[in-house]
Amino acid sequence: MKLLISPASPFVRKARLLIREAGLTDRVQEVEVSTTPLATDTSVMAANPIGKIPALLRGDGPAIYDSRVITRYLDALAGGKFYPEARIWEVLTLEATADGIMDAAVNLTYEGRFRTPEMQSAAWMDAQWGKASRGVSAINERWMSHLSGPLDISHMAVACALSYLDLRHDARGWRAGNDALAAWHASFSERASMVATKPG
Known part of the structure; x- marks a missing residue:
């Protein structure tokens, strides 16, 4: 493949x-x-x-x-390990939240990269960041117990979303007010898979 x-x-x-x-x-x-x-x-x-x-x-x-x-x-x-049926709806919902953060952050990146300055909308960009920021806050407030559990796809999705915010929108400071999630991300980022896939 x-x-x-x-x-x-x-x-x-x-x-x-x-x-x-x-x-x-x-x-x-x-x-x-x-x-x-x-x-x-x-x-x-x-x-x-x-x-x-x-x-x-x-x-x-x-x-x-x-x-x-x-x-x-x-x-x-590979045997279905990372989409566990016992908690599948929680896993899928958290993955969707992370994917929503990614989607908003990528849209924000594209606005700055592929539209000329006179065509860019500050209001639209702020709205995209609002979506990403609310998603991050929701994970910090509601999902830390899940992130502390056995590894599944939602952990990977959250880690990728937060790492992308660091890569493209670090100045917006997603960590402010999200201390538990920031600590989790710092620890998760040390996994061999994260190190191996970090953009150069």
């Missing part, structure tokens, strides 16, 4: 984390592509008509895409 990636993408990183945590590195080849919202790589477009990464090319079926689909598929191949 081949995973189409761009290392800075938090959605890609989530899939890369699961590959390492699930012991699938010998089964999935990571192929780096250069793609943007305005210039989609042809291999990405062939795999995913929406033109987004990650996309997983399989030898025994059509390509699959969307990070949540890919991680669920790969986890199933």
